[in-house]
Amino acid sequence: MKDPTDLKLFIPGPTHVRRRILEAQSVPMIGHRSPFMKQLLADVLPGVRSAFGTEGSVVVLSSSSTGSMEAVSRSVVRPGKRALHLVNGNFSDLWRKLSLAVGLDVLVAELPWGQGWHEANVAEALAQHGPVDAVFVAHCETSTGALSDIAGVARAVRAGCPEALVCVDVTSSAAGTEIDFDARDLDVAVGGVQKAWALPAALALAAVSPRALARMAEVPHRGYTNDLASALEYQDNKGMTSTTPAIPVIQALRVQLGDIEAAGGFAARFDTHRAMQSQVLEWAAARGFGVLARDGFRSPTVTSIDAKGRFKMEDLVAGYREAGYFITGGYGKTKPTHWRIGHMGDHTPTCVGEVLALTDTILAAIGCAAAPAGA
Amino acid sequence: MKDPTDLKLFIPGPTHVRRRILEAQSVPMIGHRSPFMKQLLADVLPGVRSAFGTEGSVVVLSSSSTGSMEAVSRSVVRPGKRALHLVNGNFSDLWRKLSLAVGLDVLVAELPWGQGWHEANVAEALAQHGPVDAVFVAHCETSTGALSDIAGVARAVRAGCPEALVCVDVTSSAAGTEIDFDARDLDVAVGGVQKAWALPAALALAAVSPRALARMAEVPHRGYTNDLASALEYQDNKGMTSTTPAIPVIQALRVQLGDIEAAGGFAARFDTHRAMQSQVLEWAAARGFGVLARDGFRSPTVTSIDAKGRFKMEDLVAGYREAGYFITGGYGKTKPTHWRIGHMGDHTPTCVGEVLALTDTILAAIGCAAAPAGA
Numbered sequence: 066m067k068d069p070t071d072l073k074l075f076i077p078g079p080t081h082v083r084r085r086i087l088e089a090q091s092v093p094m095i096g097h098r099s100p101f102m103k104q105l106l107a108d109v110l111p112g113v114r115s116a117f118g119t120e121g122s123v124v125v126l127s128s129s130s131t132g133s134m135e136a137v138s139r140s141v142v143r144p145g146k147r148a149l150h151l152v153n154g155n156f157s158d159l160w161r162k163l164s165l166a167v168g169l170d171v172l173v174a175e176l177p178w179g180q181g182w183h184e185a186n187v188a189e190a191l192a193q194h195g196p197v198d199a200v201f202v203a204h205c206e207t208s209t210g211a212l213s214d215i216a217g218v219a220r221a222v223r224a225g226c227p228e229a230l231v232c233v234d235v236t237s238s239a240a241g242t243e244i245d246f247d248a249r250d251l252d253v254a255v256g257g258v259q260k261a262w263a264l265p266a267a268l269a270l271a272a273v274s275p276r277a278l279a280r281m282a283e284v285p286h287r288g289y290t291n292d293l294a295s296a297l298e299y300q301d302n303k304g305m306t307s308t309t310p311a312i313p314v315i316q317a318l319r320v321q322l323g324d325i326e327a328a329g330g331f332a333a334r335f336d337t338h339r340a341m342q343s344q345v346l347e348w349a350a351a352r353g354f355g356v357l358a359r360d361g362f363r364s365p366t367v368t369s370i371d372a373k374g375r376f377k378m379e380d381l382v383a384g385y386r387e388a389g390y391f392i393t394g395g396y397g398k399t400k401p402t403h404w405r406i407g408h409m410g411d412h413t414p415t416c417v418g419e420v421l422a423l424t425d426t427i428l429a430a431i432g433c434a435a436a437p438a439g440a
Numbered sequence: 441m442k443d444p445t446d447l448k449l450f451i452p453g454p455t456h457v458r459r460r461i462l463e464a465q466s467v468p469m470i471g472h473r474s475p476f477m478k479q480l481l482a483d484v485l486p487g488v489r490s491a492f493g494t495e496g497s498v499v500v501l502s503s504s505s506t507g508s509m510e511a512v513s514r515s516v517v518r519p520g521k522r523a524l525h526l527v528n529g530n531f532s533d534l535w536r537k538l539s540l541a542v543g544l545d546v547l548v549a550e551l552p553w554g555q556g557w558h559e560a561n562v563a564e565a566l567a568q569h570g571p572v573d574a575v576f577v578a579h580c581e582t583s584t585g586a587l588s589d590i591a592g593v594a595r596a597v598r599a600g601c602p603e604a605l606v607c608v609d610v611t612s613s614a615a616g617t618e619i620d621f622d623a624r625d626l627d628v629a630v631g632g633v634q635k636a637w638a639l640p641a642a643l644a645l646a647a648v649s650p651r652a653l654a655r656m657a658e659v660p661h662r663g664y665t666n667d668l669a670s671a672l673e674y675q676d677n678k679g680m681t682s683t684t685p686a687i688p689v690i691q692a693l694r695v696q697l698g699d700i701e702a703a704g705g706f707a708a709r710f711d712t713h714r715a716m717q718s719q720v721l722e723w724a725a726a727r728g729f730g731v732l733a734r735d736g737f738r739s740p741t742v743t744s745i746d747a748k749g750r751f752k753m754e755d756l757v758a759g760y761r762e763a764g765y766f767i768t769g770g771y772g773k774t775k776p777t778h779w780r781i782g783h784m785g786d787h788t789p790t791c792v793g794e795v796l797a798l799t800d801t802i803l804a805a806i807g808c809a810a811a812p813a814g815a
Contacts, residue, residue, distance in 0.1 A: 072470075079469040079684065090688055091462040094454040094640060095447075096766055127504055127642050129683035132665035139663070166670075168661035259684055265469060267502050267642045267686035286543035288514070290507035291666065295541075308504035309454065309634055311642035311686060313465055391471055 072391040077367035077407035078260035089320040090313035103304040112322035117272040119246035124297045126269040127311040130236040130257030133269035136291040138164040140281045146198035151182045154206035178209045181362030184217030191225035199230040205238040205364040208396035209357045212364035216249040241338045241366040241409045252277040263410030268314040338365035341408035341417045348421045366409040376433040384427030447766040452742040452782035453635035464695040465688035478679040487697035492647040494621035499672045501644040502686040505611040505632030508644035511666040513539040515656045521573035526557045529581035553584045556737030559592030566600035574605040580613040580739040583771035584732050587739035591624040616713045616741040616784045627652040638785030643689040713740035716783035716792045723796045741784040751808040759802030
């Protein structure tokens with residue numbers, strides 16, 4: 066097997082982590098109950114607030130993205146009440162499964178892969194399914210590259226079901242595009258850091274509204290370790306995490322936040338993501354390929370490109386691999402027909418340009434015409 | 441604030457992590473759904489089995505120790521059945537709290553701090569509390585340094601309550617002393633890697649018996665992310681972890697396992713821990729200090745020393761800090777009266793000797809006589 070560390074990751078997470086960030090993990094351990102831990106946490110929280118667009122509560126969890134989503138499933142629906150899952154791909158469906166696994170009474174509204182949620186279709190889903198305690202939605206659905214309009218989702222929920230909390234999976238959107246937690250009136254936004262944050266895995270970040278915190282107090286048996294309310298209470302009262310955290314990843318987060326700030330802050334980072342997205346979309350359009358996510362619902366962090374059956378996907382993936390890139394096919398049922406480019410994190414327009422040029426070379430080599438007739 | 445990375449950790453976790461191990465984390469990310477991840481996991485599981493003394497199922501969880509203990513609380517007690525927690529210090533009591541937090545019906549048997557559990561006192565506790573579905577015990581109680589006789593605990597449970605599973609927290613014993621999971625007939629042994637494993641935090645390891653796996657199938661709403669049965673099923677079927685794992689720490693684990701093997705394997709590592717323990721116990725005895733854990737129940741990984749009121753604990757802790765060591769007082773209620781030396785992980789008899797010599801110097805400087813009259 067080729068040394069995996071020779072491959073540059075362009076999958077939609079975990080994404081490429083810069084050497085400087087990898088090395089930031091190698092700081093010797095500090096006591097997690099020492100003043101140094103308090104300082105480390107105090108150093109990172111303002112930047113996390115900035116990424117989420119909130120002046121409210123944010124919390125650091127030592128958890129996978131999935132774990133942080135499961136924590137939300139356990140904490141926002143009162144006994145006897147129901148949850149509505151908005152499903153439009155694999156990861157929004159995974160959240161539904163997590164809610165089932167923790168015993169929730171789950172309702173589902175589903176869109177075809179590639180579509181996104183917005184005010185009107187959420188209003189319709191709520192009208193159909195009746196009152197619920199929480200609505201769960203993926204901001205960027207990593208399996209398709211569809212970005213839902215979470216501002217519209219929140220408006221529909223406030224209008225149609227005022228007691229419902231708006232819970233958003235931001236795993237592949239946070240640090241890559243605006244969450245605008247406060248302005249969009251969200252209740253929980255949660256996700257891991259191995260995607261647009263461009264950090265090693267094993268840490269998740271969350272923003273939590275006062276409304277959500279009040280709700281959590283009404284939900285029993287949430288547990289302790291991975292519970293957002295317990296973690297926040299500990300963080301607020303003692304300035305530390307409630308259990309031994311992923312200290313090396315928090316050290317890496319501190320360095321990353323400094324670098325993001327030095328490069329113009331999150332606004333500049335979001336612009337860079339949109340620039341990388343435009344490169345990919347323009348490249349695909351110019352060559353007559355399709356894009357899985359519908360226009361108006363395309364994420365700046367990942368694009369799933371429809372090969373239109375013009376070549377065998379395994380040949381492209383093998384070509385990437387041969388050239389030192391790890392880029393995979395579509396997710397699940399779209400695996401043989403699509404491929405996904407994760408243009409997120411610390412990737413740049415320059416390296417996206419390199420990947421697209423490489424793609425042209427591979428496509429020519431495997432006998433795929435540069436563009437179909439008429440394109 | 442002094443640079444925390446200048447301090448050598450001798451607290452009972454997180455413990456000192458060697459530079460080579462810290463740097464092992466800095467390998468570029470690999471895809472967690474790639475063959476490289478399968479290889480990484482396949483590389484580490486045999487060593488984990490060896491540490492636990494089992495030929496059965498072991499699982500890698502991206503979780504704090506506390507999280508892994510909570511996962512056990514969620515998974516081994518059937519609805520309507522009860523759990524018995526054997527408490528003899530802060531962390532065994534924490535496990536009781538975790539079981540309460542997930543909604544279990546909890547019974548408690550308690551020993552004074554410093555005592556350990558063994559066949560007779562567990563038999564007595566079971567006779568008093570009646571049938572339960574699981575018995576929870578800490579192997580090494582980190583707050584006191586007491587090591588319970590888990591072989592005796594298991595014998596008492598088999599004899600007194602055959603339907604009960606024996607669940608052991610091995611957070612501060614694993615990789616520092618024998619777990620002997622198979623020989624001692626345990627059901628679940630679980631804990632993090634930031635103590636005697638001498639690895640960065642954010643990973644937990646568990647051994648699970650077939651009996652425990654069968655039980656988990658009868659327990660609903662265990663969740664998914666941090667659930668031992670789901671993690672094992674995914675690991676067995678796909679050779680990978682069920683969610684994005686703490687890849688850097690698993691990379692570090694692989695290097696650490698290789699180094700342990702090269703240094704004579706776990707048997708040699710356990711001997712080294714006993715040698716470090718003997719140094720500390722002999723030093724304390726020669727100076728007339730006491731030891732919190734009772735004779736016969738003392739852990740090879742951590743010793744809590746009773747200062748017998750001969751000096752102010754904060755003066756000793758400050759002296760250590762001044763000399764570049766992070767060594768703290770006792771835990772909780774023993775904080776002002778005791779201090780704990782974590783002689784675990786990659787510490788050696790040589791560096792324990794240095795710490796003890798330093799302690800003599802500090803004690804002299806703060807006016808504590810080398811030994812009381814008659815010692």
